[in-house]
Amino acid sequence: MPNKNSYKYAFLALLILLVICFFINISLGSISIPNSTIIQSFFGELEHNSWQYIIMDYRLPKAITAIIVGSGLGISGLMMQTLFRNPLAGPFVLGITSGASLGVALITMGTSLFGSTLILLLGSKWSMVLGATFGSFLVLFTVLIVSLKVRDAMAILIIGLMFGSISAAVVSILSYFSSAAELQQYVFWGFGSLGNLTWPELSILSSIYTLGILLSVFSIKSLNSLLLGENYAKSLGLNIKRGRIIIIIATSFLAGSITAFTGPIAFVGLAIPHLTRQVFNTSNHKILLPAVFILGAIIMLICDSIAQLPSSELTLPINAITSLIGAPVVIWLLVRKRKMMF
Numbered sequence: 001m002p003n004k005n006s007y008k009y010a011f012l013a014l015l016i017l018l019v020i021c022f023f024i025n026i027s028l029g030s031i032s033i034p035n036s037t038i039i040q041s042f043f044g045e046l047e048h049n050s051w052q053y054i055i056m057d058y059r060l061p062k063a064i065t066a067i068i069v070g071s072g073l074g075i076s077g078l079m080m081q082t083l084f085r086n087p088l089a090g091p092f093v094l095g096i097t098s099g100a101s102l103g104v105a106l107i108t109m110g111t112s113l114f115g116s117t118l119i120l121l122l123g124s125k126w127s128m129v130l131g132a133t134f135g136s137f138l139v140l141f142t143v144l145i146v147s148l149k150v151r152d153a154m155a156i157l158i159i160g161l162m163f164g165s166i167s168a169a170v171v172s173i174l175s176y177f178s179s180a181a182e183l184q185q186y187v188f189w190g191f192g193s194l195g196n197l198t199w200p201e202l203s204i205l206s207s208i209y210t211l212g213i214l215l216s217v218f219s220i221k222s223l224n225s226l227l228l229g230e231n232y233a234k235s236l237g238l239n240i241k242r243g244r245i246i247i248i249i250a251t252s253f254l255a256g257s258i259t260a261f262t263g264p265i266a267f268v269g270l271a272i273p274h275l276t277r278q279v280f281n282t283s284n285h286k287i288l289l290p291a292v293f294i295l296g297a298i299i300m301l302i303c304d305s306i307a308q309l310p311s312s313e314l315t316l317p318i319n320a321i322t323s324l325i326g327a328p329v330v331i332w333l334l335v336r337k338r339k340m341m342f
Helices: 004-027 035-041 049-084 096-109 115-122 124-149 153-177 180-191 199-218 220-226 230-235 240-262 268-280 285-307 318-337
Strands: none
Touching: 004 035, 004 049, 004 268, 004 285, 035 049, 049 153, 049 199, 049 220, 049 240, 049 268, 049 285, 096 124, 096 153, 096 180, 096 240, 124 153, 124 240, 153 180, 153 240, 180 318, 199 220, 199 240, 199 285, 220 240, 220 285, 268 285, 268 318, 285 318
16 A cells, blocks of 8 residues: 555655646647747737737636536536546436536527527526526426435436436437538537636636535545445444435536536546556545546546647647547556556
8 A cells, every 4th residue: 555655756756747737738839939938928018919818818817717626527427437436437327417418409409498598688608507507407497306305325326327318319409400500509619618717707607616625525434435325434423315416416516617617528437537547556536536636637638738739729629638639548557457446
């Protein structure tokens, strides 16, 4: 078993790597900006107003968003895998992402109902954010009601998956009757994007994200107890129902808000916890939670840097990059270790 010093060195190395990836992410883009200019922009106004705008109003918010998305979805996946004791669980198992997708589909493809009105009143971007938020909240409310009625965590898992199937079915029906332009708008949202957030929007996302992180830290004791089963957790005096609800709410805040503002981001919530367990070789959430936070942020920054296509005006869909880059890494680690830690 690794000692505390080895964990300290590992965390120090990851923090240094996080800073490096953060700086590289800001330095990349279609317009080449000297590194000295990027550093100078953090301490004062630049002579080139266009460079100041690119760095402070586009690249910096995008890099912060990448950190929020990677760490938030990673922690969500970790909590879901522990709660359901299922290595295939992720933020999507509660149906929250599917609910958000359904909300956006109703806005973009349900114009005959109310979509066009909302888009005219709020603008296309905010209407989709509100639609995703409403869809996520609706599914969250239903799952919370179910969690109060049933005692088996697997029942909640199955019900969450059923909500996902229902949402996917409704989206398919809407897609069948929608126009090409409406369908294209929904498809582009499904690609995911980190670069569309302004500072006011990022502040809203950060507030909800921070609340979710605080709830997840508060749940560390519950998560460690649940690793040994609910009966063991009860013997320790843990209130299973309350702990389960807090974990579900924390996951909903993190995954729901991230999906609402950036679209559905694949792979991260499922794979980052497994990658962290392989690297740190522990199941203690006091170690895993901050490790998933840092490693998720690093992976997301790397994926976003690759998606930028340096020296090109094109940006690849972040969903494609997270799956193409991350999945082979996890497969390689699992084959190398020959077993899955859980």
